[in-house]
Amino acid sequence: MNFIKIMGMRSLWIAAAAKPYGLSITGKMDKGIVFDIKEYSIHDGPGVRVTVFMKGCPLKCRWCHNPEGISPLPQCNSRTGKMTGREWTLEELTKRMDSYRPYFHNCGGGITFSGGEPGMQADFLLKFAERCRGIHKLLDTSGYCEPKxxxxxxxQFDMVYFDLKLIDDAAHRKYTGVSNQIILENLKYLMGTQKxxxxxxxxxxxxxxxxxxxxSAGKLIVEVCRPETEIHLLPYNKLAGGKYPVYGMEYPLKNWYTKNNxxxxxxxxxxxxxxxxxIKNYV
Structure with missing residues (x-):
């Protein structure tokens, strides 16, 4: 990807960020930015799956363990000397995912879109979902996405993994960089469906x-979540800061870790x- 193209993407990103929810990083519906595709994943949904990691996230969670997914722009990995993140056309990604159909049929798996925040490239994912029918699709999201x-x-997606971090809005802003109001609005909408x-x-x-x-989380869950809702309690990743130096970044919680309560x-x-x-308590 040349310099002019990257700068064009940067300008589009700045324009999008000025909008209420900073939804799209390129404004294109036929191209998406992916920073990794993980095959044979067993922790990202039912069955054995392929996880597509979309680049760009409006949150800056201090404990993020995928720092290469935060920026919407390609980044150089100083350890490998290679760029992380590239454009995929709808045709390219559809062809790649179609090649797994026999595999999904045999193992009961599907495709999981994670990130970053996949909702930032919603237009691209919606177009992809239209093209890739018949494959189980899971959206792994922070919930920070324009409601429409x-x-x-x-x-369009068959299943949703929805993150719930902090209930107090001031604390959410402090530790993730954004308000949680749009997240809670989307959670309430989701719980009103049968998804x-x-x-x-x-x-x-x-x-x-x-x-x-x-x-606070317990009160919210009882108030808005269906009784059949499954809840996963996930442990802190002690190795979360390991990738930051190779992207010229500093881990915000350096030397922070103590044992969970x-x-x-x-x-x-x-x-x-x-x-x-x-409840599944993985801590």
Missing amino acids: KFSALAE KTILRMPMIPEITDTRYNLE TDNIEHFAGWLSGKGYQ
Whole structure:
């Protein structure tokens, strides 16, 4: 990708970021920016899957373990000397995913779109979904997406992994860089549908695993989430900062890690289980 093309993408990104939700990074519906495609994934949805990591994220979570997914622009990996992130046309990605159809049929898997935040390239994903019918598609999202585009994605995808981090808006702004109001709005919409949804909650020591945040999360879940909602409590990735130096970035939580407050987490899990929710505590 040449310099002029990258600068053009940068200008489009700045323009998009000035809009209410910073939705699209290129303004194109026929091209998307992908920074990785992981085959034989067993942790990103039902069956054995192919996970497509879309580049660009409006959140700046301090514990992010995919820093190469934050910027919408290609970045140089100083360890390999190669660029991370490239454009894929609809035709290219459709052809690649179509090649896995026999594999998906045999293993009951499908495609998971993760990131970054895939909702930032909603137009591209919607066009892809129209072309790639008959394959199970899962959206792994922070929920930070323009509501009209989010509802369109939810309609086209078979399943949603929805992140829930911090309930207090001020704390959400502090640790992720954005308000959570649009996220909560989209969660409420999603729970009003019959879409298969798994709520995923990262347990970050002294940030999301506090008694206050978990009590607030519990009240919200009981208020808006269907009783059959499955909830996954995810452990903090101790190696989260490992990739930052190779992209010339500094890990925001350097030397931060302490042990999770397992008492808070276990109490939270037990309380929600008593309300009828399916809890999987991976901490």
